Amino acid sequence: MGAWTMAGITFREAARKKFLWMALAAGLAFLLLFGTGLHFQVKSLARTNPLLRRQVLNGMLMVGLYAADLLTVVMAVLISVDTLSGEIASGTIHAIATKPVRRREILLGKWLGFVGMLAIYAAIMVGGVSGLAYILSGATARHLLLGSSLILLESILLLNLTFLCGTMFSTLTNGVLVLGLHGLAFLGGWIEQAGALAHSPRAVDVGVIASIIMPSESLWRRAAFEMQSPLIGAIGLSPFSNASVPSPAMVTYAALYLIAALALALRYFSRRDL
Amino acid sequence: MTPSIQQLTPQSSSRPAIQTHGLRKVFGEKIAVKGLTLEVAQGEVFGFLGPNGAGKSTFIKMLLGLVAPTRGEAFVLGHAAGDVNARKKVGFLPEHFRFYDWLTAAELLRFHGRLYGMTDSQLRKRVSELLDLVSLWPHREKRLREFSKGMLQRIGLAQALLNDPELIFLDEPTSGLDPVGRRLVRDIIRQQRSRGATVFLNSHLLSEVEITCDRVAFIKHGEMLETRRLQEERGSEIDVLIRAQNWNTAILEGLAPWALSICGEGERLTLRVACAEALPEIIRYLVSQDVKVYEMTPQRTSLEDLFLQIVGEDGGL
Numbered sequence: 001m002g003a004w005t006m007a008g009i010t011f012r013e014a015a016r017k018k019f020l021w022m023a024l025a026a027g028l029a030f031l032l033l034f035g036t037g038l039h040f041q042v043k044s045l046a047r048t049n050p051l052l053r054r055q056v057l058n059g060m061l062m063v064g065l066y067a068a069d070l071l072t073v074v075m076a077v078l079i080s081v082d083t084l085s086g087e088i089a090s091g092t093i094h095a096i097a098t099k100p101v102r103r104r105e106i107l108l109g110k111w112l113g114f115v116g117m118l119a120i121y122a123a124i125m126v127g128g129v130s131g132l133a134y135i136l137s138g139a140t141a142r143h144l145l146l147g148s149s150l151i152l153l154e155s156i157l158l159l160n161l162t163f164l165c166g167t168m169f170s171t172l173t174n175g176v177l178v179l180g181l182h183g184l185a186f187l188g189g190w191i192e193q194a195g196a197l198a199h200s201p202r203a204v205d206v207g208v209i210a211s212i213i214m215p216s217e218s219l220w221r222r223a224a225f226e227m228q229s230p231l232i233g234a235i236g237l238s239p240f241s242n243a244s245v246p247s248p249a250m251v252t253y254a255a256l257y258l259i260a261a262l263a264l265a266l267r268y269f270s271r272r273d274l
Numbered sequence: 275m276t277p278s279i280q281q282l283t284p285q286s287s288s289r290p291a292i293q294t295h296g297l298r299k300v301f302g303e304k305i306a307v308k309g310l311t312l313e314v315a316q317g318e319v320f321g322f323l324g325p326n327g328a329g330k331s332t333f334i335k336m337l338l339g340l341v342a343p344t345r346g347e348a349f350v351l352g353h354a355a356g357d358v359n360a361r362k363k364v365g366f367l368p369e370h371f372r373f374y375d376w377l378t379a380a381e382l383l384r385f386h387g388r389l390y391g392m393t394d395s396q397l398r399k400r401v402s403e404l405l406d407l408v409s410l411w412p413h414r415e416k417r418l419r420e421f422s423k424g425m426l427q428r429i430g431l432a433q434a435l436l437n438d439p440e441l442i443f444l445d446e447p448t449s450g451l452d453p454v455g456r457r458l459v460r461d462i463i464r465q466q467r468s469r470g471a472t473v474f475l476n477s478h479l480l481s482e483v484e485i486t487c488d489r490v491a492f493i494k495h496g497e498m499l500e501t502r503r504l505q506e507e508r509g510s511e512i513d514v515l516i517r518a519q520n521w522n523t524a525i526l527e528g529l530a531p532w533a534l535s536i537c538g539e540g541e542r543l544t545l546r547v548a549c550a551e552a553l554p555e556i557i558r559y560l561v562s563q564d565v566k567v568y569e570m571t572p573q574r575t576s577l578e579d580l581f582l583q584i585v586g587e588d589g590g591l
């Protein structure tokens with residue numbers, strides 16, 4: 001009951017404070033840009049060999065999806081970074097946490113609200129990119145639903161980590177820490193791929209270690225693997241090669257990681273002084 | 275619109291509203307509350323007084339479960355402090371009331387009411403009653419961001435009364451309020467007392483405390499120095515100052531049945547009487563003797579004097 005009230009107020013806050021609309025506006029601007037770019041690309045590729053043309057357009061789709069993924073992930077951090085630490089610092093939490101609601105209901109309620117927003121946002125972005133790609137170029141993603149679920153999972157991972165850090169640190173520290181970790185994962189992902197292409201097992205190890213510290217980017221790379229055509233992944237025409245695809249075990253690890261982050265956030269938030 | 279008053283029927287009048295035993299809180303090196311043992315009876319208006327940093331707010335926060343005690347026990351309405359079941363029957367105005375300032379006054383009350391588990395129809399009635407009580411009805415659709423400090427304090431008070439609480443914690447409720455607002459706080463406290471609620475009040479405005487509280491505790495450096503009952507106890511001696519003309523020693527001697535001691539000089543008579551009941555008798559007698567009485571004032575030690583006497587002038591910082 002208390003959790004639903006908190007989820008509702010979280011949604012309302014996002015709408016009232018306009019950042020929900022700003023996020024959507026940024027998303028729509030991105031889709032517009034993507035559509036325009038794709039339109040000209042399609043035109044210029046009109047007389048290319050159909051097989052190559054298909055692969056290039058499929059690559060464009062993947063780039064669009066990657067940008068959608070990145071936007072969703074950054075949104076996950078931005079919309080939730082202040083929600084716990086901010087209310088603890090200002091004392092807003094005092095009048096709320098002394099009502100007959102449990103601390104875990106407060107936290108889970110907020111979480112539900114943000115997950116709802118992220119689901120809508122991810123659906124708009126991934127749906128927008130793949131819809132535009134299909135209409136303009138006929139390119140389709142292979143396992144779109146699975147891929148978008150992995151993208152959503154990645155944004156929830158960042159959300160949970162932001163919640164966890166929000167129970168311990170100030171807003172600014174929290175933002176720097178979580179985005180920093182994601183940056184590490186991002187870099188690790190590229191090192192791993194480049195290492196695999198160059199047959200350097202050491203580089204691959206570095207990437208794997210980065211993914212263990214922060215498995216967010218490996219969820220994207222698994223999503224890319226599920227969505228792009230096997231051919232372009234194999235021949236390296238796309239920036240997301242199949243040379244080193246995160247295993248299902250890595251996906252499981254990421255899922256456990258995000259559950260653990262939420263559980264720790266709940267535990268710490270329930271016990272700390274407010 | 276007059277707010278409906280929900281009379282409380284004490285469940286077990288013997289059970290104290292608040293009971294703590296050796297309650298202690300240490301923040302790192304700093305001992306905020308040093309093993310406080312205290313009992314507040316149901317229906318009591320209790321004042322918690324002490325200099326800045328004495329540990330008053332920390333004590334309330336422990337009772338509400340915001341801060342975990344380092345040691346000791348606390349019970350609120352028979353439940354362990356912080357228990358959700360106790361919080362159902364508790365209202366709280368935090369020291370610095372903060373809220374979602376993008377909500378309107380009415381929305382804020384509805385949100386807090388929902389956290390109490392109130393239904394929409396309960397809320398419709400209660401929210402308008404409370405907005406009316408704190409005189410914010412005309413501003414109900416205004417965003418809280420646009421409110422003045424005192425208006426926010428009023429909405430904070432309203433929020434603390436949503437659930438018709440059995441026990442109300444007010445942490446400096448008059449801070450930022452104008453005289454009308456302070457009067458409102460006083461009236462609310464009286465109203466809550468008359469419906470049987472217990473009020474726990476932190477305040478630095480001793481004149482307010484003096485008028486509203488039944489009992490006060492003085493704390494300093496997290497330690498309880500003393501508790502005092504404030505109403506004049508029947509049968510206790512009172513010093514009285516009388517300003518009068520046309521008196522003589524013979525008339526003063528006639529006051530002997532009521533006065534323990536008498537001293538007269540010019541217009542001023544100072545008497546010590548055994549109890550307050552003697553005062554009307556003394557006036558009647560003086561008037562019957564054609565003495566012109568201009569003023570009669572019982573001389574109580576003000577709470578402020580008492581505070582300085584007990585807590586010390588250094589303020590304890």
Ligand SMILES: Nc1ncnc2c1ncn2[C@@H]1O[C@H](COP(=O)(O)OP(=O)(O)OP(=O)(O)O)[C@@H](O)[C@H]1O
Binds near residue numbers: 301305324
């Ligand atoms: N979260 C905290 N971390 C560290 N020290 C704290 C914390 N909260 C309170 N204190 C310290 O505990 C002591 C008691 O603080 P508290 O707020 O309870 O005082 P108070 O009696 O309410 O004072 P005031 O009249 O100024 O409101 C102070 O010395 C304060 O610095």
Ligand SMILES: [Mg+2]
Binds near residue numbers: 330331332369445476
């Ligand atoms: Mg205080």
